[in-house]
Amino acid sequence: MTDIKPNIRLKKRYRAEVRFKIYCASALAIGMIILLTLISSITISAIPAFxxxxxxxxxxxxxxxxxxxxxxxxxxxxxxxxxxxxxxxxxxxxxxxxxxxxxxxxxxxxxxxxxxxxxxxxxxxxxxxxxxxxxxxxxxxxxxxxxxxxxxxxxxxxxxxxxxxxxxxxxxxxxxxxxSWRLFSNGDSREPELAGLKGGIVGTLLTMFVTLIISFPVGVLAAVYLEEIAPKNRLTDIIEVNINNLAAVPSIVYGLLGLAIFLNYMNMPRSAPLVGGIVLALMTLPVIIIATRASLASIPPSIREAAYGVGASQMQVITHHVVPLALPGILTGTIIGIARAAGETAPLLMIGMMAFIVDIPTGITDKATVLPAQVYMWANNPERSFEYLTSAAILVLLVILIVINLLAIILRKKYERRW
Amino acid sequence: MPDMPDENYKIKTNDVTVDYGDKRALHGINLNIQSNQVTSLIGPSGCGKSTFIRCLNRMNDLIMGCHVNGSILIDNTDINLPETDIVELRARIGMVFQKPNPFPKSIYDNVAYGPRIHGLTKNKDDLDHVVTKSLKRAGLWKEVSDRLDASGLSLSGGQQQRLCIARAIAVNPDVLLMDEPCSALDPIATAVIEELINELKERYTIVIVTHSMQQAARLSQKTAYFHLGEMIEFDDTSTIFTNPKHEMTESYITGKIG
Structure with a gap:
C-alpha cells in the first residue's frame, strides 16, 4: 500500500463524519426553530388576553x-x-x-x-x-x-x-x-371579557381522571397477561396485531363507538366526562399496552430466572420483580398516552363534549367540555378578542401538557433502571 | 460405576429426553447423583449439560416449546410429574446461574427474599439470623457485614456470585445446581468460589456445569461427559481424567475436540 492513498481516504472519512454531524445537528435545529416559532407566536398573541x-x-x-x-x-x-x-x-x-x-x-x-x-x-x-x-x-x-x-x-x-x-x-x-383572573375563574361565555377557561380545565381534569382510572389498570394487566402469562400461539399473535392496529385507528372512530354504545345503547349522560373519559381510555389502552409490553420485554431474563430459582411463584416473580423494574417504562407510556388523550377533540365531538357549556362541572356526570374543545370553539367565534383568548387557551393547554410530561420525566428518573 | 445401595443416590434420572420443538437436545440420560458430593458435567458447547441441569429444578418449564420426558427422582420422588409443586421443588433445589444475577435490591433483601416468600422465618430477628448465616456460609459476611443496605449490584462480580449463592442457600435447599458459576469471573474470584463449593458439599449435594476441565478435576468427585445431547461417560473424576474408557472423552479432555 502506498503512503498517500490511506491518507486521502482518512481525510475523506473525516469530512464525511463532519458532514454527517452537521446534517444531524441541522435536523435538530430545524425542529427547534419550528417549535420555538410556534410557542413564541402563541405566547405573543396570548399576552393581551391575560x-x-x-x-x-x-x-x-x-x-x-x-x-x-x-x-x-x-x-x-x-x-x-x-x-x-x-x-x-x-x-x-x-x-x-x-x-x-x-x-x-x-x-x-x-x-x-x-x-x-x-x-x-x-x-x-x-x-x-x-x-x-x-x-x-x-x-x-x-x-x-x-x-x-x-x-x-x-x-x-x-x-x-x-x-x-x-x-x-x-x-x-x-x-x-x-x-385577568376571570380567565381562570369563569366558565365559558359569549362575551370575550367574561369568558374563562375554568370549565375547560376542570372538564379536562375530570375526563383525564376517568381515563387514567380505566386505562392504566386494564392496560397494564392486559400487557402483563400477554407478555408474561399467555402462551405464544396464533391467537395471541392475532391479538397482538390487532392491538397494534388499534393504536393507529383514527380517534374519531372511538367517538363513533362511544356514541353508538355508551350513549345510544347504554343511555349514559351526554357531554359528560364519564363517557368522554371512557372513550379516551379506549383510545389510550393500545398505547399503554404496547408501552408496557415493550417495557416488560426489556427486563433481562436473568432477573426472572433468579426469582424462579429461589422458588418464587409466577405471580411473585411478576409483582415483586418484573413489574417494579418495568415501572418507569410503564409510567412513561401511560403519561404519553394520557397527554395525547388530553389534547384530543375528535372523539369528544361525537359524544357532545364539544359544546358551549357555561357551568363549571362538579362531577363526572355533569355536562362539561374540555380545553382543546374550548380552543376550537373560541377560534370559531367572530369577536376579535377571542383571537387572543384562543392563544391564551392554547398556552394553558400546553402548560398542562408540559406539566404532565415533566411528571413523566421525574417518575422515570426516580425509578431509573437499577440492574 | 461403583455399587451403591439405592437410597444413597440423591438424584436418579431415567431416560431423560428434552425436545426444543422438533429438535431433540437430550437423548435418554441416565445419571445417578450421590448426596454430599460435587458432580460436574463437562462437554463442548451445545452438548446439553446446561439443559440437563435445568431439568433438575424444572427451569426448562419456562422455555416455550420445551418438553422434558423421562423420570427424574429426587429423594425417590419423581419431580417430572405434572402434579409436582414447582415452587416447593425450587425451594429444595437451589440454583446459581452463569452470570451473577442479584436482584436490584439491597444485599439484605437479596438474601432475605427466599425466606420471606416461603415464610421460613417468624420474625425480624429470625430473618436477620438466616441472612447472617447464609452470608457467612457463602463467605461474604466479612466483606458486606457493614453495608447490608447497599445495593447488591454495587458488589464486584465475584461478590455478586457469592451473594447469589447466599440467596440460594438461605431457603435451606438440599441440592445446589450451578450452571457455569465462574465463567464470568476472574481467576481470583474463581478460586474463592471453588473453595466455597468445597465447603458447601458438606451440607449440600452439588451439581456443577463447567467449561473448565481443571475446575472439574479440582472440585468434583464424579464427572459426566456430555456430547451432542448424549451422556458419553460417567465415572469418578479421577478415572475420567486419567483413564477414560471412551475415546471421545479422551479427545475432549486432551483438547482434541471441544
Missing part, C-alpha cells in the same frame, strides 16, 4: 333597591342599577340612543360585579361605592392599542361618540388595567 381593562363606576343604591335587597336580594334589578349609575356619570347625555351607546362601553355582564360587590359588602349598602366593572371587549382592545382608533368610524365597532365618552373616563382616571 390582562383586562376595568372601568370604575360610582354606584349609589336608591331607597327601594335597598329595601328589596334587604328583603329579597335575588329580586334586585342590578342591570337597571348599572345603567342608572353610568348615566349619572354623564348627566349631559339625554337621548336614548346616546345612552345606549354609553352603556355599551362596559361589559354586558358588568352588573354581575355590582351584585357581587353588594353581596360581599352588605354594610356599604347606603353609601356611594366606586366599583370596577369589566370594559366591553372592543373598548378593551382600543385601550390595549390593538384596535386603531384613527380608522374611519364606519370601519370600527366603536362610534366616535363612544370614543369621546371613553376619553372623558380616561381623564377622570376611571380606567384600570389588571390581571
Amino acid at each position: 390582562t383586562q381593562i376595568n372601568i370604575s363606576i360610582d354606584v349609589q343604591l336608591e331607597d327601594d333597591d335597598i329595601q328589596t335587597f334587604k328583603e329579597n336580594p335575588t329580586d334586585v334589578s342590578w342591570r337597571t342599577i348599572q345603567k342608572k349609575s353610568i348615566y349619572k356619570m354623564f348627566p349631559e347625555i339625554t337621548s336614548r340612543s346616546d345612552k345606549r351607546e354609553l352603556n355599551k362601553i362596559v361589559s354586558t355582564g358588568a352588573y354581575l360585579e355590582i351584585e357581587k360587590f353588594y353581596n360581599r359588602n352588605r354594610d356599604l349598602i347606603k353609601q356611594t361605592n366606586k366599583i370596577y366593572v369589566p370594559a366591553a371587549d372592543d373598548i378593551d382592545l382600543i385601550i390595549k392599542n390593538l384596535t386603531d382608533r384613527d380608522l374611519p368610524e364606519n370601519m370600527r365597532t366603536i362610534s366616535d361618540k363612544q370614543l369621546s365618552y371613553l376619553d372623558t373616563m380616561i381623564e377622570e382616571d376611571r380606567i384600570k388595567k389588571s390581571f
Whole structure:
C-alpha cells in the first residue's frame, strides 16, 4: 500500500463524519426553530388576553333597591342599577340612543360585579361605592392599542361618540388595567371579557381522571397477561396485531363507538366526562399496552430466572420483580398516552363534549367540555378578542401538557433502571 | 460405576429426553447423583449439560416449546410429574446461574427474599439470623457485614456470585445446581468460589456445569461427559481424567475436540 492513498481516504472519512454531524445537528435545529416559532407566536398573541381593562363606576343604591335587597336580594334589578349609575356619570347625555351607546362601553355582564360587590359588602349598602366593572371587549382592545382608533368610524365597532365618552373616563382616571383572573375563574361565555377557561380545565381534569382510572389498570394487566402469562400461539399473535392496529385507528372512530354504545345503547349522560373519559381510555389502552409490553420485554431474563430459582411463584416473580423494574417504562407510556388523550377533540365531538357549556362541572356526570374543545370553539367565534383568548387557551393547554410530561420525566428518573 | 445401595443416590434420572420443538437436545440420560458430593458435567458447547441441569429444578418449564420426558427422582420422588409443586421443588433445589444475577435490591433483601416468600422465618430477628448465616456460609459476611443496605449490584462480580449463592442457600435447599458459576469471573474470584463449593458439599449435594476441565478435576468427585445431547461417560473424576474408557472423552479432555 502506498503512503498517500490511506491518507486521502482518512481525510475523506473525516469530512464525511463532519458532514454527517452537521446534517444531524441541522435536523435538530430545524425542529427547534419550528417549535420555538410556534410557542413564541402563541405566547405573543396570548399576552393581551391575560390582562383586562376595568372601568370604575360610582354606584349609589336608591331607597327601594335597598329595601328589596334587604328583603329579597335575588329580586334586585342590578342591570337597571348599572345603567342608572353610568348615566349619572354623564348627566349631559339625554337621548336614548346616546345612552345606549354609553352603556355599551362596559361589559354586558358588568352588573354581575355590582351584585357581587353588594353581596360581599352588605354594610356599604347606603353609601356611594366606586366599583370596577369589566370594559366591553372592543373598548378593551382600543385601550390595549390593538384596535386603531384613527380608522374611519364606519370601519370600527366603536362610534366616535363612544370614543369621546371613553376619553372623558380616561381623564377622570376611571380606567384600570389588571390581571385577568376571570380567565381562570369563569366558565365559558359569549362575551370575550367574561369568558374563562375554568370549565375547560376542570372538564379536562375530570375526563383525564376517568381515563387514567380505566386505562392504566386494564392496560397494564392486559400487557402483563400477554407478555408474561399467555402462551405464544396464533391467537395471541392475532391479538397482538390487532392491538397494534388499534393504536393507529383514527380517534374519531372511538367517538363513533362511544356514541353508538355508551350513549345510544347504554343511555349514559351526554357531554359528560364519564363517557368522554371512557372513550379516551379506549383510545389510550393500545398505547399503554404496547408501552408496557415493550417495557416488560426489556427486563433481562436473568432477573426472572433468579426469582424462579429461589422458588418464587409466577405471580411473585411478576409483582415483586418484573413489574417494579418495568415501572418507569410503564409510567412513561401511560403519561404519553394520557397527554395525547388530553389534547384530543375528535372523539369528544361525537359524544357532545364539544359544546358551549357555561357551568363549571362538579362531577363526572355533569355536562362539561374540555380545553382543546374550548380552543376550537373560541377560534370559531367572530369577536376579535377571542383571537387572543384562543392563544391564551392554547398556552394553558400546553402548560398542562408540559406539566404532565415533566411528571413523566421525574417518575422515570426516580425509578431509573437499577440492574 | 461403583455399587451403591439405592437410597444413597440423591438424584436418579431415567431416560431423560428434552425436545426444543422438533429438535431433540437430550437423548435418554441416565445419571445417578450421590448426596454430599460435587458432580460436574463437562462437554463442548451445545452438548446439553446446561439443559440437563435445568431439568433438575424444572427451569426448562419456562422455555416455550420445551418438553422434558423421562423420570427424574429426587429423594425417590419423581419431580417430572405434572402434579409436582414447582415452587416447593425450587425451594429444595437451589440454583446459581452463569452470570451473577442479584436482584436490584439491597444485599439484605437479596438474601432475605427466599425466606420471606416461603415464610421460613417468624420474625425480624429470625430473618436477620438466616441472612447472617447464609452470608457467612457463602463467605461474604466479612466483606458486606457493614453495608447490608447497599445495593447488591454495587458488589464486584465475584461478590455478586457469592451473594447469589447466599440467596440460594438461605431457603435451606438440599441440592445446589450451578450452571457455569465462574465463567464470568476472574481467576481470583474463581478460586474463592471453588473453595466455597468445597465447603458447601458438606451440607449440600452439588451439581456443577463447567467449561473448565481443571475446575472439574479440582472440585468434583464424579464427572459426566456430555456430547451432542448424549451422556458419553460417567465415572469418578479421577478415572475420567486419567483413564477414560471412551475415546471421545479422551479427545475432549486432551483438547482434541471441544
